[in-house]
Amino acid sequence: MLRRPRALIGGVTVAALIVSACGGAAQPGAPTTAPTTAPTAAPTQALGTADRPIVMAFVPSQDTARVTASGKAIAASLETSTGLKWDVTVPTSYAATIEGMCAGQIDIAWLAPLSFALAKQRNCADVMLGTLRKDESGKLSTTYNSQILVRTDSGINDIKGLKGKKFAFSDPLSTSGRLFPTITVKNETGEDPKTFFSETIFAGGHDKAVIALYQGTVDGAASFIDVRTNLVKTFPDIMEKTKRISTAGPIPNDTVSVRKNFPAELTTKIQQALIDYAKSTAGQTALKSLYSIDGLDKVDAKVFDSVLEAAKIAGLDLEGEAKKTARPVATPAPSPTKSP
Numbered sequence: 001m002l003r004r005p006r007a008l009i010g011g012v013t014v015a016a017l018i019v020s021a022c023g024g025a026a027q028p029g030a031p032t033t034a035p036t037t038a039p040t041a042a043p044t045q046a047l048g049t050a051d052r053p054i055v056m057a058f059v060p061s062q063d064t065a066r067v068t069a070s071g072k073a074i075a076a077s078l079e080t081s082t083g084l085k086w087d088v089t090v091p092t093s094y095a096a097t098i099e100g101m102c103a104g105q106i107d108i109a110w111l112a113p114l115s116f117a118l119a120k121q122r123n124c125a126d127v128m129l130g131t132l133r134k135d136e137s138g139k140l141s142t143t144y145n146s147q148i149l150v151r152t153d154s155g156i157n158d159i160k161g162l163k164g165k166k167f168a169f170s171d172p173l174s175t176s177g178r179l180f181p182t183i184t185v186k187n188e189t190g191e192d193p194k195t196f197f198s199e200t201i202f203a204g205g206h207d208k209a210v211i212a213l214y215q216g217t218v219d220g221a222a223s224f225i226d227v228r229t230n231l232v233k234t235f236p237d238i239m240e241k242t243k244r245i246s247t248a249g250p251i252p253n254d255t256v257s258v259r260k261n262f263p264a265e266l267t268t269k270i271q272q273a274l275i276d277y278a279k280s281t282a283g284q285t286a287l288k289s290l291y292s293i294d295g296l297d298k299v300d301a302k303v304f305d306s307v308l309e310a311a312k313i314a315g316l317d318l319e320g321e322a323k324k325t326a327r328p329v330a331t332p333a334p335s336p337t338k339s340p
Helices: 064-082 094-102 113-121 175-189 206-214 264-279 281-291 301-314 318-322
Strands: 054-058 086-089 108-111 125-134 143-151 166-169 199-202 220-224 242-252 255-259 295-297
Touching: 054 064, 054 094, 064 086, 064 264, 064 281, 094 108, 094 113, 094 255, 108 113, 108 125, 113 125, 113 175, 113 255, 113 301, 113 318, 125 264, 125 301, 143 175, 143 206, 166 175, 166 206, 175 206, 175 220, 175 242, 175 301, 206 220, 206 242, 242 301, 264 281, 264 295
Parallel strands: 054 086, 054 108, 166 199, 166 220
Antiparallel strands: 108 255, 125 255, 125 295, 143 220, 143 242
């Protein structure tokens, strides 16, 4: 049975017990020396058991409730196919997810490209699988693209039209929701977003950034192409009320990553179970709901080196951002059926 999600805790240090035994009665004048016994190693709980479930984290790139529900469905399937026990968690930010892996509190994480590249650079993670998504021709692709959106009634038709406006990024460590849009702004305007826009915010997810635009809270927003399809049920006219003025890419798709020193035999077992799950009807439904994923496959970690190079071009302080783990969860937006 799937365990309920629980709060992550730091590592627990258990002092080894040193057992000493006293010898028999000492002869008069003989030195009394207690024999030395080697320290007893603290018992290690087996990974994937009820006492030590595998902690699987999902970044909050979209609606947290939906991500959590999809994550639980994936974990339930993995429990059935592998016999392992799981805990599902959705940290408050991309940075918090990276820190959890580096601290050994998270075993497996579904990381965005930039987040994985940073975790890999810090020697905290290895890639287990890459995601696949259908491109406009319907073929499975290993890459995706970012977009910059404005309101259709804004009169803005290009990036330069956003000069002095308020802009929403999704998360400081989002590849398509911050990194590539930052490069786009620099390339097309010659300015850094900090000076080009009057104000920038981090909305707490791709969907939240676009909802902020839809509701008029900001003048422009960045996200992956096309998060709006996930919002049509709640905001039926979102495709008409917002428009795309710029795209960037291709970007390597996101990953399923494992922490350093995760048992190789478990990695292989889980890797195959996920590939099989992605081919099933239930798996396709859960993965589509999770992050619009259409498949999973093995990928070379070197693919993500280009993302770090892009971060250098953008001038982002990745280490500084990764240390900012205490980000508040964005306030859920209301759910109107029409735009305000």
